[in-house]
Amino acid sequence: MNCYEIHTMKVISLINMKGGVGKTTLAVNIADCLARRHDKKVLLVDIDPQFNATQCLFTIPQYVKHLAEEKDSIVDIFDEDTKNTISTVSGVSQAKLKKLAKIKPVKIKANFWSMPGNLDLYRLNIPQGDNRKNRLKKYLAQNEDKYDFVIIDTPPTPSVWMTSALIASDYYLIPTKADPISLTGIDLLQNIVREKKENFNLNVKCIGVVLTIADTKTEVYKSAKKFLQENNKWSKLLYERELPKRNELAAKQLDSYILDLKGPTIKTALVRIVDELLNRIS
Numbered sequence: 001m002n003c004y005e006i007h008t009m010k011v012i013s014l015i016n017m018k019g020g021v022g023k024t025t026l027a028v029n030i031a032d033c034l035a036r037r038h039d040k041k042v043l044l045v046d047i048d049p050q051f052n053a054t055q056c057l058f059t060i061p062q063y064v065k066h067l068a069e070e071k072d073s074i075v076d077i078f079d080e081d082t083k084n085t086i087s088t089v090s091g092v093s094q095a096k097l098k099k100l101a102k103i104k105p106v107k108i109k110a111n112f113w114s115m116p117g118n119l120d121l122y123r124l125n126i127p128q129g130d131n132r133k134n135r136l137k138k139y140l141a142q143n144e145d146k147y148d149f150v151i152i153d154t155p156p157t158p159s160v161w162m163t164s165a166l167i168a169s170d171y172y173l174i175p176t177k178a179d180p181i182s183l184t185g186i187d188l189l190q191n192i193v194r195e196k197k198e199n200f201n202l203n204v205k206c207i208g209v210v211l212t213i214a215d216t217k218t219e220v221y222k223s224a225k226k227f228l229q230e231n232n233k234w235s236k237l238l239y240e241r242e243l244p245k246r247n248e249l250a251a252k253q254l255d256s257y258i259l260d261l262k263g264p265t266i267k268t269a270l271v272r273i274v275d276e277l278l279n280r281i282s
Contacts, residue, residue: 009144010281012151012207013165013172017192018185019156022212022243023175024052026273027153029258033274035111036259040148043105043113047074047136047165048155051117057108058116066116072103073118077139078132078164100139113147126160133160133200137168158192166196171207171281178211178224178242186234207280209234210273211242241272 014027027044034040046053054063067073076098105113126132140150152165166172174189176182186209196202209228215221225242228234246266258270 009140009147010149010171011140011169012149012277013154013162013169013204014152014175015154015162015165015172015189015193016175016182016185017156017158017189018176018182021156021175021177021182023156024048024056024153025258026173026175026210026212026243027151028053028056029270030274030277031112031149031151032257032259033270034149034151035109037271037274038278039111041111041113041146043115043140043143043147043150044108045074045115045136045150045152045165046117047121047161048117048153049119049121049161050155051119053153054114054117057114063116066106067118072098072105073116073120075118075120075124076103077115077135078121078124078126080132100135101142103139117153121161133164133167136164140168163196163200166193166202166204167200169204171205173207173277174209174237175212175243176209177213178221180220180224183224183227190233206237207277208237208239210239213245214242215245216242239273239276241269241276243269243273 012030014023014030016023031042031044035042044053044057058066077100105115107113136152150168152169154162154165172193174186176186190206193204193206197204211221211225211228225238228238244266246261246263258266261267
């Protein structure tokens, strides 16, 4: 049996409270690599109200058409309000909300599906004790026979959406830049996750820390990596490979995957990161 054979769906959230650390880039490309190189069926869930992962997968016309045709997005999983629809013939009418079982993701390509994000997450008011935090977990449980992996791209804030992602997840992965501010942030992040685990009785596990946007020649990078390697808490969680900084990726991240780029270094780095991710799970 291949050491990567995994017979139950695994849900992995990528989390960091700091923006601009390459979280979305890593989420999209881990999903792509799992689907393409490992022949895994993967669902990418965009639960960030800024929906950056969705913008990586859809062109603007595609996304506008998707919404215009009232196809499903992450909002449909959490929305419990009646929706108003407007018709040029009948005017404003109320539409029934879909049951979780009826909500369908979008097939991006072979083995790769997306539950698109939606700015309308901002309008949803979910009180502290509202059970809707569990709806993503319930939705994924109803579809666990369809996917090998679910990758969740979360917002860079300790919000209800991060909580919902952690409730639904088996693991969480921390992408971080190799700089002092980002390293300070991951300690705070761990404290927040610990609080969520205690409050909601979660068994979600940290599956590691990946350095991103890494310029390995700089003293800042070398110092940051040394700090993690010598830290009792983070040394075992740090991945061997980092995702290097590449201008080509920054320029094309909205219309290209890392595996399609010309430079071999960043492609090899992604492949090794995904290999290590699978090894840590198995």
